[in-house]
Amino acid sequence: MIIPFWSRLRLAPRIVLVIIGALLAMKAVDKAMPLVIRPPEAMFFDRDWLLATLQDIRDRSITAPAAERPALLRDLPVRQWLDITLLSSPPDFRHSEREGGFTDLHRRITDRLGLTPQDVLLKADEPDDPEYSPRPLVIILPPLPTVIMDVFDDRSANMLSSDLRIAFRIGPQEDWLVVTPKSDGQEIVRMTRNVALPLLAVVLIGLLSVWVARGIVKPLDDLAEAAEKLGRDREPRLVGSFNAPELQAIGNSFNAMQLRLKRFVDDRLQMIAAISHDLRTPLTRLRLFAEYLPDPDQRRQVMSDIAEMEAMMSATLTFASTQLKDEPRSPSDLAAMLISLCDTAADAGCMVAYEGPDHARLVYRPVAMRRAFANLIDNGCKFGSHVWVRLRETPDAFVITVSDDGPGIPPDQFENAFRPFVRLESSRNRDTGGTGLGLTIAQDIILTHDGDIMLSAAPDTNGLVVTVTLPRQG
Missing domain, CATH: 3.30.450 (Beta-Lactamase)
Known part of the structure; x- marks a missing residue:
C-alpha cells in the first residue's frame, strides 16, 4: 500500500505548508480579483x-x-x-x-x-x-x-x-x-470586495487552521477516551492509526501500555481469585472440626472467624471476577431495586428509610447494580444506627445518596476509602468486620455504568454520605 505524501509528513512541516498554502491562496485571489472586479479608473x-x-x-x-x-x-x-x-x-x-x-x-x-x-x-x-x-x-x-x-x-x-x-x-x-x-x-462593488477580501482571508486561514488542529486534537481525544475507558472498565481500547508519525508513535506506545497494564492486572486478580478459591476447601474442613469443639465459647469464636474468612474470600472473588461486568444491560426499575434493598436491610434489624419516587426506569446491569448499592447500605448499617437512602431525578441523571449517622471518615481519607483491602483507622476498622472491598466493588460497578461516586460528611451528624450519580444515557 502506498502511503500518501501527507501522512509521511511530521507536524512541523504540515503547519509550515498550510501557512504557505494559505498565503499563496490569498495572493492568487488578490491577483484574480481585478479580472472579476475592474480596478478604479x-x-x-x-x-x-x-x-x-x-x-x-x-x-x-x-x-x-x-x-x-x-x-x-x-x-x-x-x-x-x-x-x-x-x-x-x-x-x-x-x-x-x-x-x-x-x-x-x-x-x-x-x-x-x-x-x-x-x-x-x-x-x-x-x-x-x-x-x-x-x-x-x-x-x-x-x-x-x-x-x-x-x-x-x-x-x-x-x-x-x-x-x-x-x-x-x-x-x-x-x-x-x-x-x-x-x-x-462600481463603488459598492469595490467596497464589497474590500470587505470580502479580509473576511475571505480570515475564513480561509480559519478553515485551514481548524483542519490542521483537528488532525492533532482528534488523536488526543481518542487517547483521552481510551484512557478513561481503561480507568473505568479495566479493558483496553486500542486507538487507531493516526496520520502523523509523531501521533502514530504515541498511539502505538499507548496501545502497548494498555495491553501491559491489562495483563498485569489480570495476572494479579487471577492469582488472588485462585488463592481465595483454594482456601474454600481447608475452611470447610475447619468448619467441620469446629463443630466438635467441646467449649461452646471457643466453638462460637472459631465459627465466627471462619465466617469472616469466607466473607473475605467471597468479596475478593467478586472483586477479581469479571462476571458482573459481563452482565448485559437491560431496562430496570432503579427505585424498586433500592426499595427492595431497604426492606431487606430493615428485615435484618437495621433502621433504613427510603425517600424518593416509587419508580425510576434506567438501563443498567441489575445484578451488578444491586450488589453495589447493597454494599453501600450494608456499610451504613454496619457503622451507624440509622441509614437514609434518597433517590432524586434530574434531567440528565439519577442521583442517589446513602447516608448514615456513624462515626464517618475524615475528609483526607476519602480517597483511601476506595482502595481495595484498606480499613481506615477509626471505628470503621477490623473491629466492625468487613474486608475493605465494599466501597471498592461499588465504585468499580458505578464507574462501568459511566457514573460517579463520591464521599462527603453528613451536614447534621458525624456520619458519611455516599453520593452516586448515574446518567440516564449510560
Missing part, C-alpha cells in the same frame, strides 16, 4: 484646466436664473468628466486641512473664483492603496510636461485623491455647487 486633470472649468461653472450658474440652473448644469459638456450638484445649503462634508498640493489648490480656487476661504470647501482623501480605492482616482497635475512616475512619488506638486469634492458658494443666499469626479457606478 484614474482620471488625470490639468490644474489650470480644472480652475478654468470651476470658474466657468460658477459664472454660468450666477448669470442663469435660479429656475434654469439645474437644466443648465445638466447640459454642460464638462459633465462627461465631472458631476455637478446644486445645493440650497452648505454641504455636509468638512474642509480637509492638508499641507502640500491641495492646500495650494484651495488657495488658487479661492483666488480664481474671487471668494473667501470660508466660501470654498475642498475635501481630498489620499488613498493608502490606490488599487483598492472604491471610487475613481483623481490625479491633478501641475502644467505639463511631467513624469508619470512622479504622480505617485511627488505628492507636493501632483495631487492624488480617491474622494475629491470641491464646493463653493454661488450667490448671496445659501446656494452652493459641489463638483466631484464622475462616478463609474
Whole structure:
C-alpha cells in the first residue's frame, strides 16, 4: 500500500505548508480579483484646466436664473468628466486641512473664483492603496510636461485623491455647487470586495487552521477516551492509526501500555481469585472440626472467624471476577431495586428509610447494580444506627445518596476509602468486620455504568454520605 505524501509528513512541516498554502491562496485571489472586479479608473486633470472649468461653472450658474440652473448644469459638456450638484445649503462634508498640493489648490480656487476661504470647501482623501480605492482616482497635475512616475512619488506638486469634492458658494443666499469626479457606478462593488477580501482571508486561514488542529486534537481525544475507558472498565481500547508519525508513535506506545497494564492486572486478580478459591476447601474442613469443639465459647469464636474468612474470600472473588461486568444491560426499575434493598436491610434489624419516587426506569446491569448499592447500605448499617437512602431525578441523571449517622471518615481519607483491602483507622476498622472491598466493588460497578461516586460528611451528624450519580444515557 502506498502511503500518501501527507501522512509521511511530521507536524512541523504540515503547519509550515498550510501557512504557505494559505498565503499563496490569498495572493492568487488578490491577483484574480481585478479580472472579476475592474480596478478604479484614474482620471488625470490639468490644474489650470480644472480652475478654468470651476470658474466657468460658477459664472454660468450666477448669470442663469435660479429656475434654469439645474437644466443648465445638466447640459454642460464638462459633465462627461465631472458631476455637478446644486445645493440650497452648505454641504455636509468638512474642509480637509492638508499641507502640500491641495492646500495650494484651495488657495488658487479661492483666488480664481474671487471668494473667501470660508466660501470654498475642498475635501481630498489620499488613498493608502490606490488599487483598492472604491471610487475613481483623481490625479491633478501641475502644467505639463511631467513624469508619470512622479504622480505617485511627488505628492507636493501632483495631487492624488480617491474622494475629491470641491464646493463653493454661488450667490448671496445659501446656494452652493459641489463638483466631484464622475462616478463609474462600481463603488459598492469595490467596497464589497474590500470587505470580502479580509473576511475571505480570515475564513480561509480559519478553515485551514481548524483542519490542521483537528488532525492533532482528534488523536488526543481518542487517547483521552481510551484512557478513561481503561480507568473505568479495566479493558483496553486500542486507538487507531493516526496520520502523523509523531501521533502514530504515541498511539502505538499507548496501545502497548494498555495491553501491559491489562495483563498485569489480570495476572494479579487471577492469582488472588485462585488463592481465595483454594482456601474454600481447608475452611470447610475447619468448619467441620469446629463443630466438635467441646467449649461452646471457643466453638462460637472459631465459627465466627471462619465466617469472616469466607466473607473475605467471597468479596475478593467478586472483586477479581469479571462476571458482573459481563452482565448485559437491560431496562430496570432503579427505585424498586433500592426499595427492595431497604426492606431487606430493615428485615435484618437495621433502621433504613427510603425517600424518593416509587419508580425510576434506567438501563443498567441489575445484578451488578444491586450488589453495589447493597454494599453501600450494608456499610451504613454496619457503622451507624440509622441509614437514609434518597433517590432524586434530574434531567440528565439519577442521583442517589446513602447516608448514615456513624462515626464517618475524615475528609483526607476519602480517597483511601476506595482502595481495595484498606480499613481506615477509626471505628470503621477490623473491629466492625468487613474486608475493605465494599466501597471498592461499588465504585468499580458505578464507574462501568459511566457514573460517579463520591464521599462527603453528613451536614447534621458525624456520619458519611455516599453520593452516586448515574446518567440516564449510560
